[in-house]
Amino acid sequence: MTIKGFKNHPYIPNSVPEVQKQMLQEIGLENLEDLHAEIPDALKLKENMALPPALAAEYELRRHIEKILRKNHSGKDHLIFLGGGCWPHYVPAICDEINSRGEFLTGYAGEAYNDHGRFQTLFEYQSMVAELVDMEVVNVPTMDWAQAAATSMRMAGRMTKRSQVLVPSLMDPEKLKAIRNYCDPTLEIVSLKHHPQTGQIDLMDLQEKLSDSTAAVYFENPGYLGFFEEQGEGISKIAKEAGALTIVGVDPSSLGIIAPPSQYGADIICGELQPLGIHMHYGGGLSGFIATRDEEAFVMQYPSRLFGIAPTTHEGEYGFGDVSYNRTSFGDLRENANEYVGTQTSLWAITAGVYLAAMGPKGMQELGETILQRVLYTMDRMKEIPGVKLSPLQSSVFKEFVVDFNHTGKTVSEINEALRKHHIFGGKDLSEEFPSLGQCALYCVTEIHNREDIDQLVNAIKTIVGKEG
Known part of the structure; x- marks a missing residue:
């Protein structure tokens, strides 16, 4: 957009008016606004932005930004x-040390001409995630869990040549919006009813909604509200009998203490890598993975890159590179590929690989046990607060659980605002996402919370709701 008084800028390439005019003539346009003709006029800024005067020195700018x-x-x-899709976990120092190395720092997946170990690193990451979820093939990550779930559903749709996916009603609404947007118009997303007391999927409703149009049934372990779907094997059996695939979304930090979804019938597993050594970064650091069996029917439906190991022309030497590269939009298929593949979150894949290598199987088990113990302690302490209850939507939980404040006389918003005065971020307010729950909040407890932290939270809530006795 043309700015009044704007001629050329030392940091903006090709900003000299004569150069701009020549470039516009080359592509047959009159002015810069023609480049954005498809944008509705109501969305365009008609005047200069109200920017403050420029700061003369770098020192002044630094002080201004720090303020x-x-x-x-x-x-x-x-x-x-506060959790709800991006969780507070401890990030070992080695994760930041490795992912800040120059050969890894860019988020791109790398090419043969600039690779300095990146291909092998991504192969090792894939191998460790495959071992964690008990599958054989893992992709170079998508942007986040929502995209991984949506891509998994599109894979299922192409494999079955069907047009519908069934999902739980108690999903993260933001994730569900992203899935619907990504799958439209090729897949219809249909929500399943849940048991009002436990939150588990209603199997009768599942059987009624399954049809010869159903490509897959998707559920999560643990789900958005923290509880485990305990009917995984039954859901998979019902789905398979109808010719549909089973897709399970999973929090990898739970897999040190529960069976991976492959052991109760999952055909495709997806999830979020953020718990594996990635900082919260104001909402993410997010990165989604997909895992399947090593079968051609699955492998050829991956839109994202896969790295494998193969012998080179030198005996005893091995190299790392793309597997079936031509199926991607980078390869020969281009616009006819399964999906477009752009920038991947490969830096977070490398980070997750470092985390898994540092933790090992024993470390992941200890992580899961620690989180579970601290969640149970927090839930027991919460029950001591008169007027505060635990939601019945939790037969067994991991990392997150629902706290019911309906009988305190205060809203979740009021409680959270008061908690901030105690230097505490409270649970996620669920009153808008799930109005039927009333004033409930989703609380997250991980390995970073010790007894003192949890007691401080409980005492603060006691003070806020005026129920100290």
Whole structure:
């Protein structure tokens, strides 16, 4: 967009008016606004932005920015019990050390001409995630869990040549919106009813909604509200009898203590890598993975890159590279590929690989056990607060659980605002996402929360709801 008084800029290439005019003539346009003709006029800025005067020195600019940043309140200076898709976990120092190396720092997947170990690193990451989920093939990651789930559903649709996917009603609404957007118009997303007391999928409703149009049934373990879907094997059996695939979304930090979805019938597994050594970064650091069996029918439906190992022309030497590269939009198929593949979150894949290598199987088991123990302790302490209850939507939970504040006389918003005065970030307010639950909040407890932190939270809530006795 043309800015009044704007001629050329030292940091903006080709901003000299004569150069711009020549470039516009080359592509047959009159002015820069023609480049954005498809954008509705109501969305366009008609005047200059109200920017403050330029700061003359780098030092002044630095002070100005630091002053703005000091207004933020982060998980570093507050106790944080807020999860809901991006969770507070401890990030080992080695994760930041490795992913900040020059040969890894870019988010791109790398090519043969600039690879300095990246291909092998991604292969090792894939191998460790495959071992964690008990599958054989893992992709170079998507942008987040929502895209991984949506891509898994599209894979199922292409494999079965069907046009419908069944999903739980108690899903993260933001994730569900992303899935619907990504799958439209090729797949219809249909929600399944849940048991009002446990949150588990209603198997009778599942059987009624399954048809010869159903490509897959999708559920999560643990689900958005923290509880495990305990009917996984039954859901998979019902889906397979109808000719549909089973897709399971999973939090990898739980897999040290529960069976991976492959052991109760999952055909495709997807999930979020953020718990594996990735900082919260104001909502993400997010990265989604997909895993399947090593069968051609599955492999050829991956839109994303896969890295494998193969012998080279030198005896005893091995190299790492793309598997079936031509199926991607980077390869020969181009616009006829399964889906377009752009920038991947490969840096987070490398980070997750470092985390898994550092933790090992024993470490992942200890992580899961620690989280489970601290969640149970927190739930027991919450029950001590008069007027505060635990939601019945949790037969068995992991990392997150629903707290019911309906009988405290205060809204979740009021409680969370008061908690901030105690330097605590409270649970996620569910009152808008699930109005039927009333004033409920989703609380998150991980390995970073010790007994003192949890007691501080409980005592603060007691004070806020006026039920100290």
